[in-house]
Amino acid sequence: MFVARSIAADHKDLIHDVSFDFHGRRMATCSSDQSVKVWDKSESGDWHCTASWKTHSGSVWRVTWAHPEFGQVLASCSFDRTAAVWEEIVGESNDKLRGQSHWVKRTTLVDSRTSVTDVKFAPKHMGLMLATCSADGIVRIYEAPDVMNLSQWSLQHEISCKLSCSCISWNPSSSRAHSPMIAVGSDDSSPNAMAKVQIFEYNENTRKYAKAETLMTVTDPVHDIAFAPNLGRSFHILAIATKDVRIFTLKPVRKELTSSGGPTKFEIHIVAQFDNHNSQVWRVSWNITGTVLASSGDDGCVRLWKANYMDNWKCTGILKGNGSPVNGSSQQGNANPSLGSNIPNLQNSLNGSSAGRKHS
């Protein structure tokens, strides 16, 4: 099903994040080498690096795209305690001829006193907003009041999480019935078993974010967290990367049943929990419809998870990170993941992909 296209990233150190833009035609990577690279997909499907620049003076942990309505805008966050907003400059220059684009820093957000571990733009309908979280346990929400002026950001909210934060995710729902919501994960590894995932919800009355839920069952360090694209669902799906992959559903309890004014109550169910990575899970990512979850772990594999009609989640594919695809059927969930690395060619031929590995 999959063809692996390996890309010579040429980052000088670890790549910590990869991010597609809204239309899926651009990709940004960030690395410990303090740089961010932007890749554009050509007509032939190859990825070309069109920009590479030094963004921070420390490891860049995350990079994320804003909605294209606000321009070609990226945000990055770093070990150097800052987050930054970048914009691509449109104009005729020599760079353009060489297929290179130019990015300028629009702002640096310096409020954190420790490493900024994640940065995420809010869903478009909320305007141009940005959330960051840092190792000192504070989630900060910034807003650019004038979307045409990316150099002015005001700090709107500071939410204290008490625990060193590692990842955040906005609830992408555009429904008016769902107030803005943000989930925060912590990778605090101290032995006291505290809940590592907290969910904060915006309260219209107090104009503040208040804690709506704490996922008490998640007590191991959380490395990544992701709400599924909502697409008209009445409930929310949350994926968590910790020592295993977990999927929760959060069903809002109808407002009239709860006391008005307070935070929304949720019926929370864990619908799946997989330890197939046999180790730490580092990343989770949803497909566009929120029906397939991809996870990656210390085993170097990407696993795909999909729910069947009974809401039973199963592994529907395993991809080996070095480019050899492994196609697992749903029965292969517990199979040995090293299978793919042993017989990649066989797998390839089985899938009829003569292309195999392409180098760009």
Add this chain to the structure above:
Amino acid sequence: MEKMSRVTTALGGSVLTGRTMHCHLDAPANAISVCRDAAQVVVAGRSIFKIYAIEEEQFVEKLNLRVGRKPSLNLSCADVVWHQMDENLLATAATNGVVVTWNLGRPSRNKQDQLFTEHKRTVNKVCFHPTEAHVLLSGSQDGFMKCFDLRRKDSVSTFSGQSESVRDVQFSIRDYFTFASTFENGNVQLWDIRRPDRCERMFTAHNGPVFCCDWHPEDRGWLATGGRDKMVKVWDMTTHRAKEMHCVQTIASVARVKWRPECRHHLATCSMMVDHNIYVWDVRRPFVPAAMFEEHRDVTTGIAWRHPHDPSFLLSGSKDSSLCQHLFRDASQPVERANPEGLCYGLFGDLAFAAKESLVAAESGRKPYAGDRRHPIFFKRKLDPAEPFAGLASSALSVFEMEPGGGSMGWFVDTAERYALAGRPLAELCDHNAKVARELGRNQVAQTWTMLRIIYCSPGLVPSANLNHSMGKGSACGLPLMNSFNLKDMTPGLGSETRLDRSKGDTRSDTVLLDSSATLVTNEDNEETEGSDVPADYLLGDVEGEEDELYLLDPDHTHPEEPECVLPQEAFPLRHEIVDTPPGPEHLQDKADSPHVSGSEADTISLAPMDSSFSLLSVSHALYDSRLPPDFFSVLVRDMLHFYAEQGDVQMAVSVLIVLGDRVRKDIDEQTQEHWYTSYIDLLQRFRLWNVSNEVVKLSTSRAVSCLNQASTTLHVNCSHCKRPMSSRGWVCDRCHRCASMCAVCHHVVKGLFVWCQGCSHGGHLQHIMKWLEGSSHCPAGCGHLCEYS
């Protein structure tokens, strides 16, 4: 803190033990220095000058060198150094420019030995010669360096840097006569102590001040320098020109740099602003610190390795008035917490995946989590230079692309583009959309469209050919729907029908057979929900309803022969309240037992084999004509839409919503509709389906949605003749009274797509202009402008 682990190091007889600990000082420290016995440390600051003994569990104050009632400015120390050969000899640099030496061997309380008042401004640094007992070097803010012989009362020689202030001076360990000095202007100079007239070598090392330097204890030609430009650079001074070997990027200006003993590539740094942490870097991995000490709450001002041959103990003093001993094994390792992987799902189902190469290397297999990424630096007494550097890391980046037809989002784009949502009769829309869905292999969706057509369109209009097409099999008998359905989807025993008792008082005995379409809907719904908890059996549902017009499911009255129509022509008012009553138990049972499972939408539709207890409502043709009001099904349709939405197929929900229009709209609350619309529009825009997106916006009835394409749609035009703004809405300019937007080719007013040249502002009908410019590059209006059309 849990950092209680004790470390013991054997160093040629003497043993270093200790733990991570700190003690409070009375005042902020400016500098620290360790005695060569590694058991004492001196702390100096503006108002502190004390010697502490480093014991196993704590620091113990041994001596306060600030004596006298009125401490003079001479005691305000900027720097302190302990002689590495003489345990009794110390030197301090005072902020008033005085260099003081101290002899701990003096019997009196005041240990002050000599006073050199030669510098005019603050002395930033003092340094003893590593092997010569009496030679002391100082560097000052006034730009001069002075060399003192402690046996004489004044300086032996003065070196003028000819640059700005001197920030650091360090005797070379390799060359007896050489020392390095660093300057505020970014220069580093190398001097021969015998030649005070000019420096041996000078080069610019940093942008901005160079605050510190340190000679490598083993590779003696290496000099590390740190500057305000946040960089640490390692220079090879043995070559003719200083060669930059490594460059470490830190996050704040570098105030101190110290090579780590016994670890060839490690050095410790601290900053003078913003950052309070101490970092240990491996110069070969210049972006990520190998270790980090986070104990201090304010700027760290002095760092020193406790013993020149022990890599595990680091001492530090800070502006937060504390003295710390750090154990390397207690350091936090940022590399450990760094995420080694990146993963992102693309729009078309492609996956970008970046992972640390060691994780994805085929032969690496799977190692236990903890052992793999922690490099055991601490346990290594001697680093083997031949060994490859474990900390170097790089990532492999790959994009997994969906093969065409391999479940990518192509179906979404095709569906969005080909669906017909308006402008034709409902039946045609449904048929068309069903056809589109079927061609894309989405049978369930296709079936749904067919059902909708049957529900909402007059059955008499259903062309049998079409039915055949959609059902796969068909028959021309009086009950075409029923039959086709049976043939295709039901196990043979299913022909049996259920008689429904109508529980309306006087006509209880009436047996009611439901409309065929109702049956179909039921089945279809059944198959769609496939065991998910969407209630599927509204129609069949109730046994105990209180409503008058209930159909009761009566499994005991199964009829072996074909159903007959017993329904009186005066149709009963059917209401959908039935829905609220609980479903029949048999039916539930049946559903649960159903082995028919299909995870994918593409699965062909089939009904569960049903046991005899299952009762199928069957059809009367008579009923067919006296159709059930479509309202009857609106609940079903509503639930169907919800079902699709919850399954992530908002496209179906919105398409049906638009096609059915008012027929279902009132059953779904406004907010949900709006949510569906915005979600679908967002999705369409992701796929750059602008036209479809705009059509959906246009067709939506939700006010919040339909205003989406009203925003910023005003176009201001100027008259092409008088160049003034057109104020009125007509085609004629108020001022020059001529038609403004005339086509330059056909000379008619353009109402519709108007294209014009931005150079000469002439234009006209898109088609005309395109045609014209094929043959000529000049403006069709004859103005002589060379128009460009792109």
